[in-house]
Every structure is written in C-alpha cells, then in structure tokens.
Amino acid sequence: MNTRVVVDPITRIEGHLRIEAETAADGSISGAWSSGTMVRGIELILKGRDPREAWAFAQRICGVCTLVHGIASVRAVEDALGWRIPANAQLIRNLMIAAQHVHDHVMHFYHLHALDWVDVVSALQADPKATSALAQSISGYARSSPGYFDDTQKRLRQFVDGGQLGIFANGYWGHPGYKLPPEANLMALAHYLDALVWQREAVKLHAIFGGKNPHPNFLVGGAPSPISAGPGSAGAAATTLNIVALEEVRSIIRSMQAFVDQVYLPDTLAIAGFYKDWFARGEGVGNFLTVGDFPSDGSADAASNLIPAGVVVGRDLSHIEPLDLRDPQQVQEFVARSWYDYAGGKAQGLHPHAGQTRLHYSGPQPPYEQLDVAGGYSWMKAPRWRGKPVEVGPLARLAVLYASGHEPTRALAGQALRTLELPLAAIFSTLGRTAARTIEAKLLADRMEGWLDQLIAHIKAGDLSVHNAALWERASWPRQSQGVGFTEAPRGALCHYVVIRDGLVDNYQAVVPSTWNAGPRDAAQQPGPYEAALMDRHRLHDPKQPLEILRTVHSFDPCIACAVHVVDAQGEELTRIRVR
Numbered sequence: 001m002n003t004r005v006v007v008d009p010i011t012r013i014e015g016h017l018r019i020e021a022e023t024a025a026d027g028s029i030s031g032a033w034s035s036g037t038m039v040r041g042i043e044l045i046l047k048g049r050d051p052r053e054a055w056a057f058a059q060r061i062c063g064v065c066t067l068v069h070g071i072a073s074v075r076a077v078e079d080a081l082g083w084r085i086p087a088n089a090q091l092i093r094n095l096m097i098a099a100q101h102v103h104d105h106v107m108h109f110y111h112l113h114a115l116d117w118v119d120v121v122s123a124l125q126a127d128p129k130a131t132s133a134l135a136q137s138i139s140g141y142a143r144s145s146p147g148y149f150d151d152t153q154k155r156l157r158q159f160v161d162g163g164q165l166g167i168f169a170n171g172y173w174g175h176p177g178y179k180l181p182p183e184a185n186l187m188a189l190a191h192y193l194d195a196l197v198w199q200r201e202a203v204k205l206h207a208i209f210g211g212k213n214p215h216p217n218f219l220v221g222g223a224p225s226p227i228s229a230g231p232g233s234a235g236a237a238a239t240t241l242n243i244v245a246l247e248e249v250r251s252i253i254r255s256m257q258a259f260v261d262q263v264y265l266p267d268t269l270a271i272a273g274f275y276k277d278w279f280a281r282g283e284g285v286g287n288f289l290t291v292g293d294f295p296s297d298g299s300a301d302a303a304s305n306l307i308p309a310g311v312v313v314g315r316d317l318s319h320i321e322p323l324d325l326r327d328p329q330q331v332q333e334f335v336a337r338s339w340y341d342y343a344g345g346k347a348q349g350l351h352p353h354a355g356q357t358r359l360h361y362s363g364p365q366p367p368y369e370q371l372d373v374a375g376g377y378s379w380m381k382a383p384r385w386r387g388k389p390v391e392v393g394p395l396a397r398l399a400v401l402y403a404s405g406h407e408p409t410r411a412l413a414g415q416a417l418r419t420l421e422l423p424l425a426a427i428f429s430t431l432g433r434t435a436a437r438t439i440e441a442k443l444l445a446d447r448m449e450g451w452l453d454q455l456i457a458h459i460k461a462g463d464l465s466v467h468n469a470a471l472w473e474r475a476s477w478p479r480q481s482q483g484v485g486f487t488e489a490p491r492g493a494l495c496h497y498v499v500i501r502d503g504l505v506d507n508y509q510a511v512v513p514s515t516w517n518a519g520p521r522d523a524a525q526q527p528g529p530y531e532a533a534l535m536d537r538h539r540l541h542d543p544k545q546p547l548e549i550l551r552t553v554h555s556f557d558p559c560i561a562c563a564v565h566v567v568d569a570q571g572e573e574l575t576r577i578r579v580r
Contacts (some may be wrong), residue, residue, distance in 0.1 A: 003023050003026055005020065005023055006020050009037075010554075012112040012175075012554055013557075014065075014557040016504035017518065017558050018034075019032065019034055019549055020370060020547060029538040032527070032535050033377055034378065034528060035379075036514075039344035042058060042061045043508045046058070046505050047506065048504055051080070051503075051505050053500060054505060054508065061216050062512075065489055065490070066213075067210070067213075068097065068489035068494055069510070071093060072485045072495065073218075074220045075487065076483045076484055076512060077500070078221065079483030080481040080485070080498055080499075081483070083470075084468060085467075086222055086298075086466055087458065088227065088458055088459075089468050091224035091451050091458075092223040094294050094295070094324070094492065095205065095249070096210065098217070098294065098444040098451070099256070099448070102256045102445050102448075103256075105264075105394070105441040105490060106264055107195065107199060108194055110192045113554045115482050117178070118184075118192075119178040119185050120170075120189055122180070122185045123463070124156060125580065126149070126183045127183060128149040132149055133184040133437060138414060141263055148474060149187070149499070152189060152190040152193065162436075172547050175545055177541060185481040187270075188267060191267055195263075198255070202252065202255070205249055205253075208241070209225055211225075221469060221472065222466045223466040227240070228241065228242040228462040229465075239491070243456075246452065246455070246456055249452055250452055257443045258333060261442070264441060268438040269420065272431050273420060276422065279430075281430060281538060282536055283532075283533075284530075285390065285391055286314050287312065287313050289312075289392050290308065290309055290401060291323065291488060292309030293486075294444075309322075310323050311385055312396070312399045313398075315425070316403075317399060317402055319403065326484060327351075328351035331385060332382050332387075333352060333384075334383075335376075335381050337375070337520040337522070339359065339363060339523045340356075340379075341358045343358070349387075352484075352509040353482050353507070355507065358414075362375055363377060365456040378519070380514070380560075381519055382521065385521060390516060390529075392516045392517060393433070393556060394437040394490075396493070397436070398427060408446075409439070412439045412442060412443065413427065413436075413439060415437055419537065421460045423548060430552045433555040433556065437557070444493055480501045483500075489512075489513055491513035491514060491517075491558075492517065493513060514558055518530045518560065530558075533552050533556075
C-alpha cells in the first residue's frame with residue numbers, strides 16, 4: 001500500500017515550499033510533487049512604471065537574491081532599448097555577481113544544507129584532539145587547534161544542557177542516515193560558526209560598489225558608483241570608488257579565496273567521502289540549461305562569457321544545444337498544474353514576452369491534508385525549453401562548462417572525482433549538485449582578482465566611465481520595445497522579460513531559477529527537476545523523519561519567491577497591497 005508523505009514547510013530555505021511524495025511499502029519514492037504555496041505579484045506591481053526604476057521593485061522578489069534580480073532587471077531594460085554599458089560597469093557587475101555566488105554557496109553549504117549530513121548532537125561525543133588532527137590532515141586552516149574545538153564543543157553542550165538547541169532544534173539527530181564520525185561532526189559545526197563570521201566581511205564588497213547590502217543600488221546603463229582617480233578625501237562622495245576602496249575589495253576577494261580553499265572545499269570532499277551512495281541518486285531530468293554570464297573582457301559580447309549559454313540534453317557532454325531566450329519556440333511557461341490560468345486556456349505554453357499573470361486558485365481550501373495533484377497544485381509555473389524540463393544552477397553550469405572544454409572546470413571536477421574515486425557520471429546526482437556548487441565557488445573566487453586588475457588598469461589608463469547616458473531621456477526611445485535581461489544567479493538561470501510601451505512597462509515576467517527547478521508538471525505531465533530528482537532511487541528510512549527528501553531538495557538550494565497575497569484557513573483574502 002502506498003503512503004503519501006507530506007513535508008510542509010521545507011525549512012532552511014527562503015520562501016514557502018511543500019513537497020509531497022508517494023512511497024511504497026519498502027519506503028521507495030514512486031511519485032513526487034513540488035508546490036510553491038505563496039503567490040508572487042511583483043510583475044503586476046511593475047506594470048505602468050518607468051522601466052528605469054523597475055530594478056528597485058524587482059529586487060524585492062526575493063529577500064536573499066536581491067542583487068541578481070536587480071542585475072537581471074537593468075539588463076532587461078538595456079536590452080529593450082539597445083543600450084551598451086561601459087567596460088568598467090561590466091567589470092563591476094562581474095565582481096558583484098561573483099561575490100554573490102561565493103557568499104551564497106558558502107552560506108548554503110554550512111547554514112542550509114550541511115545539517116542534512118552533519119549530526120550536531122553527535123559532536124558532543126567527539127575528542128577535540130582527534131578533531132584537530134582530522135582538520136589539520138585536510139587543510140592548513142589556522143583555526144584547527146584542540147583548544148578551539150574544545151571551546152566549540154563546550155558552547156554546544158551549553159545549548160543542549162539548557163534545553164535550547166536554538167538554530168539546531170528539531171533536527172533528525174540520531175537518524176541512521178547520518179554517517180559522519182563525531183570528530184567530523186564537531187569540525188563541521190565549528191566551521192558552521194566560522195562561516196557566520198566570515199560572511200560579514202564578504203558582503204562588504206556589495207556595499208562598496210552598490211552602497212549597501214542587501215538591496216544594493218543599480219543604474220540602467222551602467223554602475224551607480226563614480227570613479228575617482230585619486231586616493232579620495234574626506235569631502236569625496238561616500239559612493240565614489242577610489243584606490244583605497246578598490247584595495248579593500250582586493251582584501252575581501254582574498255578572504256573569500258582563503259575560506260573557499262582552506263575550509264569550504266576540504267570540508268565538501270571530507271563530508272562527501274562518507275556519503276558516496278548519494279552520488280548515485282537524485283539526478284532528475286538529465287537536461288541542463290545555462291543563460292551565460294561574466295563577460296571576461298568587460299564587454300557585453302556573449303562570446304567572451306566565462307559561463308557560456310546553452311543546453312546539455314540527456315547528459316550528453318559532447319554537445320551543447322544553442323539557446324535563444326527570445327525564441328517563443330524555445331522558452332515557454334505552462335500552467336496546466338499551476339494555480340494560474342491563461343486567456344487561451346491552461347494547456348498552452350506562453351513565451352514570457354507574451355506571459356500572463358492570472359491567478360486562478362482551484363485547489364483544496366487550506367488547511368488540507370494533500371495536494372490535488374490531478375489539478376493545479378502550485379503557485380509556480382512550469383518553464384520548458386523546446387518542451388523539455390531542464391535543470392538550472394551550479395550542476396547545469398558545470399555540465400555546460402565541462403562540455404565546452406573549459407579546462408579549469410575539467411581540472412577541478414577531475415580532481416574531486418579522483419579524490420572520491422568516482423566516475424564522471426557521479427556528478428549527475430544529489431551530492432554532485434552540492435560538489436558542483438563548491439567547484440564553482442573556487443572557480444569564481446580565483447577569477448575575481450583578474451576582473452579587479454582589469455578595472456584598476458582601465459582607471460590608471462584614464463578610463464573612468466561607468467555609465468552610458470546617451471539614451472537616458474525617454475523622448476529618444478522607440479514607441480514599443482521588448483527585452484530580456486539574464487544572469488547566472490547562484491541558484492541558476494534568472495531571466496527578466498520586459499515589454500515597454502510609450503515609455504512605461506507594459507508587461508513584466510520573471511522566470512527565476514526555482515521556477516525552472518521547483519515548478520510542477522506541465523501539460524504533457526512531465527515532472528519538474530525537484531520532482532524527478534526525488535523519484536530517482538530514493539528510499540525513506542522513516543516517513544516521519546524524511547531526511548532523504550531534505551537532502552535532495554536542499555541540494556538545489558530552493559529560493560521560493562516572496563508573496564504579496566495572503567489567505568486564511570478558509571481561503572478568504574486577508575491582505576491586499578494596492579499600488580496607485
């Protein structure tokens with residue numbers, strides 16, 4: 001007899017996600033459904049606004065990925081109006097996006113995903129001296145003395161003895177799926193705490209270039225920070241870039257590199273070595289899409305992108321299919337199993353430029369025991385590439401970079417696989433997704449200083465330009481235009497589509513990474529990546545402690561869009577935000 005397992009909410013993510021899984025008597029998952037349970041309404045708020053200010057609203061789609069939504073939004077407007085930005089602005093954007101990646105990947109590994117593999121309470125049984133020996137055997141990280149781990153253990157014991165595990169409460173501690181020895185658990189817990197301190201420095205880069213974090217400032221046509229060729233003075237504007245600020249950026253980059261090299265990368269390999277079976281499950285749809293990013297020469301030429309655009313189909317790393325985000329035959333969104341409707345009917349797919357945001361809730365009234373999986377069951381749409389579900393994110397980027405022959409990616413992936421004694425096919429898995437994120441953090445942290453050197457070289461040569469104001473006045477704009485702005489956000493391909501009519505936003509659609517990955521089935525009943533991954537060789541030890549579901553779902557790093565519409569238990573509207 002099959003049993004429906006409900007995990008709601010999925011915790012340690014941004015937003016509201018519900019997973020339901022159908023399990024057989026032996027605990028194996030035969031069916032899975034992913035539901036975003038809150039609606040996003042930013043697209044509706046943007047209609048009728050000046051497109052140059054759209055980024056400030058679009059950033060609020062998410063409370064975590066504020067930077068990348070801002071980037072995608074300004075790029076969408078620039079594309080619609082045919083603007084090219086100065087090379088300096090492109091390099092500044094590269095640095096800001098790469099910093100977001102490194103910061104986000106470290107935070108995900110330690111604070112959102114590590115507790116799926118690390119038994120916190122088990123760390124109380126660890127020998128601090130043995131923990132020190134383990135840490136020093138895998139890395140030269142300075143904070144590895146027996147005394148340091150003893151202090152960490154004492155802090156944990158105070159939490160446990162006081163009955164206040166705090167952020168570690170309600171874990172499935174003691175679950176037989178945990179395989180790390182106590183010393184490895186204590187080491188990972190100590191690094192969890194270190195990462196909290198480290199990230200305070202990492203976010204300063206966004207404040208230097210964008211004035212603040214979160215929600216840094218942006219500017220259509222370039223970057224918001226003027227450059228000073230001098231050392232700066234007390235009377236200089238707080239947002240002016242000078243050599244002092246840029247050298248602080250260098251210091252931040254090097255702290256990122258050090259933490260990735262000495263802590264994040266060694267910890268990933270050490271922990272993964274105890275869970276090699278998780279390199280054989282959780283793949284999903286087998287198709288991987290990237291939109292491309294990081295113009296390496298500071299231009300807007302896609303040919304110079306560090307990460308190329310393209311699609312790997314069916315794991316075939318010998319070939320990359322070309323991608324055209326503007327082609328309505330390539331990119332479509334479906335709502336057959338969503339709580340939306342289209343004017344032409346739910347079965348059709350729409351390109352985002354013709355996209356519609358028409359709310360149509362037809363599911364059971366909350367609170368409910370199960371989703372109506374035969375009807376609509378999510379506030380997310382189902383994006384498809386040429387009718388196929390595709391995965392986006394670090395694993396997709398690794399697959400496309402590997403297929404493109406990118407030597408640093410091939411070298412890092414090869415080294416990790418040799419260390420773990422695994423074949424190349426192991427990357428298509430739950431832990432392959434996690435390892436891809438670590439490899440990417442290493443790749444980008446190492447590349448950032450080169451972009452900074454390019455920026456400083458331009459400044460020394462007298463190029464201080466950060467903004468193209470030639471088309472700033474709306475009088476010069478075409479009466480109607482449309483564009484797509486995209487970036488490789490930490491969680492994957494992020495696309496903002498805008499239609500501008502008579503100088504104002506006429507339609508706005510955001511296709512976010514977790515829409516690609518967490519979306520429901522489509523009109524052809526094809527599952528999305530989350531759903532397919534959970535049906536790939538998963539077996540629950542205990543349905544009341546679905547650790548296995550959390551491991552695979554968290555490997556995608558879910559970031560479900562924020563909501564502006566709230567209903568009560570009877571489905572009645574509680575709050576509506578009006579924009580005049």
